[in-house]
Amino acid sequence: INSSTKINLFPVPFETEKPTKILxxxxxxxxxxxxxxxxLIRLTGVHPFNCEAPLSVLYDSGFLxxxxxxxxxxxGAVPEVLDSDVLxxxxxxxxxxxxxxxxxxxxxxxFNQITIPITxxxxxxxRKEQNVVRKGNGxxxxxxxxxxxxxxxxxxxxxxxxxxxxHTAKYMCMEGADKLPNGxxxxxxxxxxxxxxxxGVMLAYKMNGESLTPDHGRPLRVVIPGHxxxxxxxxxxxxxxxxxxxxxxxHIYDNRVLPTMATPEMVAEDKSWYNDxxxxxxxxxxxxxxxYPAHEEIVEIEENKSYNIRGYAYNGGGIRVGRVEISxxxxxxxxxxxxxxxxxxxxxxTCYPELFGGKLDMPDREQSFCxxxxxxEVPIMKLSQAKDIVVRVMDENMNIQxxxxxxxxxxxxxxxxxRLTVTKQxxxxxxxxxxxxxxxxxxxxxxxxxxxxxxxxxxxxxxSRSVAATD
Amino acid sequence: INSSTKINLFPVPFETEKPTKILxxxxxxxxxxxxxxxxLIRLTGVHPFNCEAPLSVLYDSGFLxxxxxxxxxxxGAVPEVLDSDVLxxxxxxxxxxxxxxxxxxxxxxxFNQITIPITxxxxxxxRKEQNVVRKGNGxxxxxxxxxxxxxxxxxxxxxxxxxxxxHTAKYMCMEGADKLPNGxxxxxxxxxxxxxxxxGVMLAYKMNGESLTPDHGRPLRVVIPGHxxxxxxxxxxxxxxxxxxxxxxxHIYDNRVLPTMATPEMVAEDKSWYNDxxxxxxxxxxxxxxxYPAHEEIVEIEENKSYNIRGYAYNGGGIRVGRVEISxxxxxxxxxxxxxxxxxxxxxxTCYPELFGGKLDMPDREQSFCxxxxxxEVPIMKLSQAKDIVVRVMDENMNIQxxxxxxxxxxxxxxxxxRLTVTKQxxxxxxxxxxxxxxxxxxxxxxxxxxxxxxxxxxxxxxSRSVAATD
Numbered sequence: 001i002n003s004s005t006k007i008n009l010f011p012v013p014f015e016t017e018k019p020t021k022i023l024x025x026x027x028x029x030x031x032x033x034x035x036x037x038x039x040l041i042r043l044t045g046v047h048p049f050n051c052e053a054p055l056s057v058l059y060d061s062g063f064l065x066x067x068x069x070x071x072x073x074x075x076g077a078v079p080e081v082l083d084s085d086v087l088x089x090x091x092x093x094x095x096x097x098x099x100x101x102x103x104x105x106x107x108x109x110x111f112n113q114i115t116i117p118i119t120x121x122x123x124x125x126x127r128k129e130q131n132v133v134r135k136g137n138g139x140x141x142x143x144x145x146x147x148x149x150x151x152x153x154x155x156x157x158x159x160x161x162x163x164x165x166x167h168t169a170k171y172m173c174m175e176g177a178d179k180l181p182n183g184x185x186x187x188x189x190x191x192x193x194x195x196x197x198x199x200g201v202m203l204a205y206k207m208n209g210e211s212l213t214p215d216h217g218r219p220l221r222v223v224i225p226g227h228x229x230x231x232x233x234x235x236x237x238x239x240x241x242x243x244x245x246x247x248x249x250x251h252i253y254d255n256r257v258l259p260t261m262a263t264p265e266m267v268a269e270d271k272s273w274y275n276d277x278x279x280x281x282x283x284x285x286x287x288x289x290x291x292y293p294a295h296e297e298i299v300e301i302e303e304n305k306s307y308n309i310r311g312y313a314y315n316g317g318g319i320r321v322g323r324v325e326i327s328x329x330x331x332x333x334x335x336x337x338x339x340x341x342x343x344x345x346x347x348x349x350t351c352y353p354e355l356f357g358g359k360l361d362m363p364d365r366e367q368s369f370c371x372x373x374x375x376x377e378v379p380i381m382k383l384s385q386a387k388d389i390v391v392r393v394m395d396e397n398m399n400i401q402x403x404x405x406x407x408x409x410x411x412x413x414x415x416x417x418x419r420l421t422v423t424k425q426x427x428x429x430x431x432x433x434x435x436x437x438x439x440x441x442x443x444x445x446x447x448x449x450x451x452x453x454x455x456x457x458x459x460x461x462x463x464s465r466s467v468a469a470t471d
Numbered sequence: 472i473n474s475s476t477k478i479n480l481f482p483v484p485f486e487t488e489k490p491t492k493i494l495x496x497x498x499x500x501x502x503x504x505x506x507x508x509x510x511l512i513r514l515t516g517v518h519p520f521n522c523e524a525p526l527s528v529l530y531d532s533g534f535l536x537x538x539x540x541x542x543x544x545x546x547g548a549v550p551e552v553l554d555s556d557v558l559x560x561x562x563x564x565x566x567x568x569x570x571x572x573x574x575x576x577x578x579x580x581x582f583n584q585i586t587i588p589i590t591x592x593x594x595x596x597x598r599k600e601q602n603v604v605r606k607g608n609g610x611x612x613x614x615x616x617x618x619x620x621x622x623x624x625x626x627x628x629x630x631x632x633x634x635x636x637x638h639t640a641k642y643m644c645m646e647g648a649d650k651l652p653n654g655x656x657x658x659x660x661x662x663x664x665x666x667x668x669x670x671g672v673m674l675a676y677k678m679n680g681e682s683l684t685p686d687h688g689r690p691l692r693v694v695i696p697g698h699x700x701x702x703x704x705x706x707x708x709x710x711x712x713x714x715x716x717x718x719x720x721x722h723i724y725d726n727r728v729l730p731t732m733a734t735p736e737m738v739a740e741d742k743s744w745y746n747d748x749x750x751x752x753x754x755x756x757x758x759x760x761x762x763y764p765a766h767e768e769i770v771e772i773e774e775n776k777s778y779n780i781r782g783y784a785y786n787g788g789g790i791r792v793g794r795v796e797i798s799x800x801x802x803x804x805x806x807x808x809x810x811x812x813x814x815x816x817x818x819x820x821t822c823y824p825e826l827f828g829g830k831l832d833m834p835d836r837e838q839s840f841c842x843x844x845x846x847x848e849v850p851i852m853k854l855s856q857a858k859d860i861v862v863r864v865m866d867e868n869m870n871i872q873x874x875x876x877x878x879x880x881x882x883x884x885x886x887x888x889x890r891l892t893v894t895k896q897x898x899x900x901x902x903x904x905x906x907x908x909x910x911x912x913x914x915x916x917x918x919x920x921x922x923x924x925x926x927x928x929x930x931x932x933x934x935s936r937s938v939a940a941t942d
Contacts, residue, residue, distance in 0.1 A: 170837075190837065192669070192837055198663070257865075257869050259794055259796065259805075259807050260796070260805055261804065261805055261806065261807065278791070278793040278794065278867055279793065279794070281869060282867075282868070283868045283869075285868060285869045285870055286870070316868060317868060320749070322749040322750065323730055323749065323750070325730065325731070331875060331931065332929070332930060333732065334730075334731055334732055335732070336730050336732065366641075366661065366663055394728075394877070396749055396753075397753070397754045397756060397787060397788060397870075398728050398752060398754075398756045398877075398883075398884050399756055399757070399868075399870040400873055400877055401873075402871055402872075402873040402874065402875075403873065403874055403875055403931075404802060404873075404874055406865070406871055412869075413869050458803070459803060460802065460874075
C-alpha cells in the first residue's frame, strides 16, 4: 500500500443471523411461509403482521437496521412468491401514458442499477402517545417504527419514461399484490417527485444486499425516500399514471392528518373529512426520540459522572435536521447536542465500488434520506434535579418539533417533544427514567400513569395541572 | 362574444397613485433620488430605509401589494441608476464556470421572458415580538414584512447555463451594487435551487408591470421564490458560482437562526456561532398573522352577530399552507378556518396572454410561491367570553407553527402562534383587541404591557404566570 492509498469507510450491513424458521404463532396464519425474528413486538395481535423492534435493540443495531429487525406494516396476508417465480414477476405501467408497458423483474435488471441508504418511517410512529391522550382509529406504534437499509434497484424515472407519460399527468398511482377487504393496497405520489432523480424514488428488489424478504415486498417494491412508509408500495404489480391522486380505499382512508377537532364519531358519520387532499401525508415531518436512557433504566446518582443522553432524529423531503436541543426544565432553557449523519460517510468516500450490484449513488446527492443520531452529555447531578428530559430538533428549513401534541383521529405524524420522566428511587441512590409509553397493548410509561391518576393529558402540560388554572 | 368565449380572471395590479416626489425627510440623505410613499412605517430612523406598511393597509391592498407599499430592507444607500443607464446595466457570471460572461440588461431582454406572482418576506417579519421578550441584534419588524407582486424577468437557469457551471459547483453567490461598511451586499443559495426551473428563481427587471423602483433593485435583481427576502439580491452586479456558500460578511453575520441559548454577549465574544451553515436561512417557515381585528379595534358586543377574523399566511419552499385553525381558549380547542389561494386563479385560467412582456408561467407549476388569505366567522358573543385569539397554520408537509417562541439572537423567522388579546371595555358594551406589538420603536401592544407589569414573557405562557408554578 503506497502513501496515496485512501481508505474508504462507509457503513455496510453487519452479518446477522437471518431467521429461517417459521415461528410457532405464524404457522396457523396465511403468513405460514414467512420466517420472522422473535424479538419483534407485534402490534396487532398475531395477524396481519405489524411490528417494531424494541427501541434499544433498534438503536443498538446502528445506522443500517438488520432486515429482520425492520418495522413491518402489513395490511393483510403476505403474498407468497416462489423462488422460481421471482424473475418472472410482472408489473405494468399504464394509465395516462403514450406507451403502456409490462416488465418482468428480469428485464428490470438490464437497466441502470443504484444502491442508496434510505430510512423508512411509518406515519404512525409514536402513535401510542396519541392513543393514551384520546383513543383514535389506529393501533399502538411505540417509537421504533423507523428503520434504515441500503436499497438496490432502478431509478423509477428511467422506467416511467419508457411509457411516456402524457403532458397533463400529475400523479403516479401504485398497486400491490396484497388483496385486502377493500381491494388491492394502493396509493399515489406526485409524478413530479417520481420523475425527479434527486428525490431518489426507486424500484427496489434488494435490501441490505439481499433479495427483499416477504414482509418487505418480495420480490419488488417502490421505495420513496423522505415520504411516509405507506407510500412505498410493496409487492408492486401496477403503476398507473393519472391526473388525480389515487382513489384507492387505502389512499383515501389512511395516512392523513385530519384536523384536530375531528373525532372518531365525526369522521364515521361524515366521510367527507377524508376527501381533502391537503390532509394527505407525503413527506415526513421533523422528529426526534430519546433512546437512552431506555424505558425504566436505572442510573446510580454519582458526583462528577455524566450520562450520555442519546437517540435518533429524522426529517422528510430530503431536508436535514439542523440542530438538537434538550431541556431539563420543561422548555425554559435548552442545551445544544451533537448530531451525527452516518450517511455522509458515503458522500465523503472517494471511490465508489459497485455495491450489491448497484452504483453507490451518493456523492452528488444534496438531499438527505436517512436518520441521524444525536447525543448530549449531562452531569448526573443535574439529571437528579430534573423532573423530566425533553428533546426537540429543528430542521434546516427552521421547522421545529412543537411542544403540543397535534392530536388527530388517525394519530399520524405525532412529533411533539419526546419526554422522559425522571424519578428518584425511594430505596436507593438512583434515578429511574420512564418513556411516555410502551408499544402495543402492554401497560407502562408515564402517560398511562398520569391518566390513571385522573390528571389531564390533552392540555399539553404533561399532567402537571390543567389549563383551566392558567391565571 | 359567442357562447364559447371563456372569461379568464386572474389578479392584475390595481392602478394606484405612484409616489413621484422626494419626501422631506429623505432630501438630506443619500437616497434623495428615491420617491417614496409617506404611509410606510420607518423601522430604522430615516436612513437607511427599512419599512413596512401599516398591517391593515397591507391587508386591504389585496393579493398584489402595490409596489409603493412593499416592505423595504436596505442595508445602505440606494444605488442611483439614470434612465439612460438602465439598458446598459452590466452583470457578470463568473467563478467555477467554463465560460465567464458579462451581460447587459438589454441583452437579457432577448431571452425567454416570464411573469409570475411571488410573495417576498423579510426573515425578520414579527421580530419585534422577540425583541420585547429579550432584546436581540435586530430592529423592530412588525407583522407586515411581507409583500406580493407579479415579477417579470428571465429564468435564471437559462442564463447560468450559458456560462456552463463546472460539475463540482454547488452554490450560486450573488453581489449587489450597494457598497456597505463590510463590502458589497452579497449572499448565496444552492446552485441546484437556481438551476431547477420548478423553483422559479429569476432575474427580474419588472414588478407589477413596471420597471423596478430604486428601493426594489432598479434596474435588476434576483428573485428567489419561497426563500427569505435577504437572498434575493437587489441591484445585481455579479453572480459567482462556487463550491462553498458565500463568504460575504452579510451572508455570514445575518439571516441565521442561531441556537436559542446564544445571547448577544455570547455571539459578540465568540463569532464561531456564525460559522455553522446549518443555521443559515433559505426557505421561509410556516407563518400566519391575524390582520382583523386590527390593533386596538373596538367591536360592539351584539347578540346574533358574528365577526370575520381574517389574516394572511405563507410558507417556504413552494409548499402550501394546508389548514388554518384558531383557538379562543389558549390552545385547548381549535376551529378550522377557510383558506383562499388567489394564485390558483392564474393556474385555472385557460388562456395565457403575454403579461408585462413575459409569458404567465403558471399552469404547470406545482410549487406555490404566494401568500394565502384565511378567515373564520365567529359569533361575537363567543369572542366576548375569550381572553385571546390565537391562530396557527399547518403546511402540507404537516409542519405546524409552534406555540412557543424560538427566541434567537438575530430574532429571525419568528413564527409562534399569533395572539391577540380580547378586553371588555369598561364604559361600553364593546370589545377591544390588541396585537402583540406595534412596529418600530412605537409603544403599544399586549406584550409590552405584560412586561411593564413585571410578568414573564420568556416562558411561553404569555405572561399569565411563570413556569416555576407548574405544579
